[in-house]
Amino acid sequence: MSVTTAGASQQGMNTFRRLFARLEIDERLLGMVASLIVIWIGFHILSDGKFITPRNLYNLSTQTASVAVMTIGMVFVIVIRQIDLSVGSILGVTAMIIGVLQARWLPPLVGLGSPSIWIITVIAGILIGAFLGAINGLIIGYLGVPSFVVTLGGLLIWRGCAWWVTTGQTVAPLDQTFLLLGGGAFGTLGEWGSWIFALLAVLVIVYAAIQRRRRKLRFGFPVRPIWAEAAVVGGQCALVVAFAATMIAYEMPPGAVKQLAEIKGWVIPAEGLTVAEGIAYPVLIVIALAVAGIVVLNRTRFGRYVFAMGGNLEAADRAGVDTKRMTFWVFTLMGALCGVAAIIGSARLQSAGNSIGTLDELKVIAGAVIGGVSLSGGVGTIAGALLGAIVIQSLQSGMSLLGFDASLQNIVTGLVLVIAVFIDQLYQRRRKV
Amino acid sequence: MADAKGADDGQAMNPLVEMRNISVSFGGVRAVDDVTVDLFPGEVVGLLGHNGAGKSTLIKVLSGAYACDAGEIWIDGAVAPIHSARDARKYRIETIYQNLALADNLDACANLFLGRELESGVLLDEAAMEDATRKVMNRLNPNFQKFHAPVAALSGGQRQSVAIARAVHFNARILIMDEPTAALGVQETKMVAELIQQLKREGLGIFLISHDLHDVFDLSDRVSVMKNGKLVGTVRTADVTKDDVLGMIILGKLPTGTAQPR
Numbered sequence: 037m038s039v040t041t042a043g044a045s046q047q048g049m050n051t052f053r054r055l056f057a058r059l060e061i062d063e064r065l066l067g068m069v070a071s072l073i074v075i076w077i078g079f080h081i082l083s084d085g086k087f088i089t090p091r092n093l094y095n096l097s098t099q100t101a102s103v104a105v106m107t108i109g110m111v112f113v114i115v116i117r118q119i120d121l122s123v124g125s126i127l128g129v130t131a132m133i134i135g136v137l138q139a140r141w142l143p144p145l146v147g148l149g150s151p152s153i154w155i156i157t158v159i160a161g162i163l164i165g166a167f168l169g170a171i172n173g174l175i176i177g178y179l180g181v182p183s184f185v186v187t188l189g190g191l192l193i194w195r196g197c198a199w200w201v202t203t204g205q206t207v208a209p210l211d212q213t214f215l216l217l218g219g220g221a222f223g224t225l226g227e228w229g230s231w232i233f234a235l236l237a238v239l240v241i242v243y244a245a246i247q248r249r250r251r252k253l254r255f256g257f258p259v260r261p262i263w264a265e266a267a268v269v270g271g272q273c274a275l276v277v278a279f280a281a282t283m284i285a286y287e288m289p290p291g292a293v294k295q296l297a298e299i300k301g302w303v304i305p306a307e308g309l310t311v312a313e314g315i316a317y318p319v320l321i322v323i324a325l326a327v328a329g330i331v332v333l334n335r336t337r338f339g340r341y342v343f344a345m346g347g348n349l350e351a352a353d354r355a356g357v358d359t360k361r362m363t364f365w366v367f368t369l370m371g372a373l374c375g376v377a378a379i380i381g382s383a384r385l386q387s388a389g390n391s392i393g394t395l396d397e398l399k400v401i402a403g404a405v406i407g408g409v410s411l412s413g414g415v416g417t418i419a420g421a422l423l424g425a426i427v428i429q430s431l432q433s434g435m436s437l438l439g440f441d442a443s444l445q446n447i448v449t450g451l452v453l454v455i456a457v458f459i460d461q462l463y464q465r466r467r468k469v
Numbered sequence: 470m471a472d473a474k475g476a477d478d479g480q481a482m483n484p485l486v487e488m489r490n491i492s493v494s495f496g497g498v499r500a501v502d503d504v505t506v507d508l509f510p511g512e513v514v515g516l517l518g519h520n521g522a523g524k525s526t527l528i529k530v531l532s533g534a535y536a537c538d539a540g541e542i543w544i545d546g547a548v549a550p551i552h553s554a555r556d557a558r559k560y561r562i563e564t565i566y567q568n569l570a571l572a573d574n575l576d577a578c579a580n581l582f583l584g585r586e587l588e589s590g591v592l593l594d595e596a597a598m599e600d601a602t603r604k605v606m607n608r609l610n611p612n613f614q615k616f617h618a619p620v621a622a623l624s625g626g627q628r629q630s631v632a633i634a635r636a637v638h639f640n641a642r643i644l645i646m647d648e649p650t651a652a653l654g655v656q657e658t659k660m661v662a663e664l665i666q667q668l669k670r671e672g673l674g675i676f677l678i679s680h681d682l683h684d685v686f687d688l689s690d691r692v693s694v695m696k697n698g699k700l701v702g703t704v705r706t707a708d709v710t711k712d713d714v715l716g717m718i719i720l721g722k723l724p725t726g727t728a729q730p731r
Contacts, residue, residue, distance in 0.1 A: 251595075252596065254596070255600045257596070257599060331592070335592045336591060336592060340575075340579060340583075340593060343579075344572040344579070344583055347575055348570070348572040348574075351570040351580075351583070352584075354534070354564070354566070354570050355554075355570070355583040355585075356554055356584035356585075357584055414574035
């Protein structure tokens with residue numbers, strides 16, 4: 037009896053495998069999506085229906101954004117078989133500098149509230165981050181000091197510098213336009229903007245799929261059956277639309293509506309006014325950077341060399357890849373993304389304090405690793421790593437929703453990380469056999 | 470016969486490669502000491518010696534991985550300064566290393582074009598690269614089908630054929646193969662041997678490096694034997710027995726009564 041059940045379930049598994057093979061979907065990615073759904077439903081039940089709500093998912097999306105941006109860079113770093121432990125501290129010092137820049141230095145120069153403030157601040161944030169990353173890259177790539185040591189030092193150094201910028205004072209208030217980059221009540225696309233974005237995204241997904249298929253057919257390469265193609269593209273489009281709809285379903289809090297009405301000169305009718313939030317700006321930044329990152333990693337020479345270096349550094353060297361320069365640029369890119377994360381993070385918190393980004397390096401690395409980026413290098417996807425970041429953030433925000441202690445949150449996150457790496461190794465061992 | 474041509478007409482035509490009086494030192498150790506070897510088009514020269522005899526070091530000078538302290542490399546009768554892997558590539562020298570120098574996580578196509586990717590604009594032209602890979606692999610190993618699997622999933626022979634395909638696709642004239650069949654089974658060794666014959670017919674010059682005589686004796690037209698960084702001698706495989714060569718490797722002496730060719 038038990039034998040037949042096992043046989044039947046095995047057969048069921050194989051049917052699934054074959055289905056995924058036809059769809060050309062990575063079964064690992066699907067496994068991650070499944071565990072994310074389990075986590076969400078679990079928290080939803082435990083919190084009496086508070087987790088899977090537009091409000092909570094909206095907050096989750098803006099909370100994840102800063103870590104997600106850095107996770108994109110961390111994929112590059114880990115795939116070339118390096119590590120960057122300094123990302124949280126680079127975020128911290130960058131956030132402090134741009135906080136002071138926009139709150140104290142720029143207003144006397146260009147006038148308080150000048151629209152140039154946020155633009156200068158954003159550019160400065162990215163450049164400062166890139167510069168700090170470049171220092172890492174120089175020492176690791178050209179001087180050959182192990183990245184673990186260099187960035188462990190950086191973790192302390194830049195956190196110390198973050199304190200030094202204002203000798204520990206928190207910088208606030210920040211520029212009003214700058215704050216929109218963190219989401220908040222007004223930093224969103226709104227209802228129509230979100231629908232237009234979803235429509236554009238669907239068009240891009242469909243167009244890209246058609247192009248890919250055409251290119252393959254032109255050379256006579258095998259393509260997946262049309263039903264499978266339609267299922268995959270349809271699934272992606274449905275995800276986009278569902279996300280947009282959820283974000284639109286989140287209504288602006290009444291206080292914010294009142295503020296908005298005042299600014300716009302609207303008259304609020306007696307029965308009240310509902311304004312949809314829609315997709316938050318920081319999430320748009322993440323999506324844009326993720327798409328760019330995926331293209332660079334998978335469709336350019338730079339990305340190809342990133343994988344080659346992680347797979348066999350010597351082979352890459354012999355093939356003429358300038359591995360030192362590549363290392364330099366990967367860490368510089370990581371730094372620039374820390375700069376972007378500093379912008380999003382400080383804008384979301386509406387202030388810059390010297391502890392901003394503390395322990396973010398662990399969230400970023402954990403997200404990437406949970407998302408299937410192998411610490412032994414050469415393997416990883418940005419999509420997977422971002423899913424991993426969402427998993428980590430879901431765990432944390434779910435646990436705080438349930439009123440778990442911060443200490444307990446750390447324990448659970450740590451356990452999940454170790455278990456995820458263990459599962460990863462099981463998976464790799466199985467693949468080798 | 471095409472096989473013998475390179476060696477027979479050797480005196481008449483320029484050698485493809487001449488490494489003249491090459492010396493390489495690491496610290497106080499002379500890894501290669503005044504060694505001269507040459508290679509003609511369509512010829513296979515085996516480079517033999519124990520581990521540490523200096524054969525790998527010598528050949529890395531040719532592939533641009535090491536600089537020599539003394540000596541010159543001549544290609545097509547002209548001095549060829551080779552200081553880097555890029556220089557070696559310019560002279561169409563391709564090396565297939567012992568550990569294969571493939572990135573295990575990438576597929577055959579990505580490995581074949583590693584360092585020389587085709588691009589359309591700023592993006593990789595994956596389709597064109599796959600097309601070219603399919604063409605060259607069809608020529609070398611028609612049974613090969615795993616174009617999208619990471620090369621870690623391929624057999625030793627398949628990996629070897631990817632490495633050779635890489636050299637062939639980029640029009641190598643001089644091929645350096647380090648222990649070409651050491652890691653392979655009987656069938657796969659046979660496959661590689663056939664590949665080498667085909668490349669000879671196409672006029673390539675091939676250096677085979679091995680510490681195992683049996684690995685290269687039957688494939689080579691000539692063998693050069695090294696011991697302790699010095700060249701023991703170069704003999705035509707048609708003129709000697711395996712035991713003669715074994716004596717050269719172990720004792721470091723030329724077999725009695727054998728004149729050195731040229």
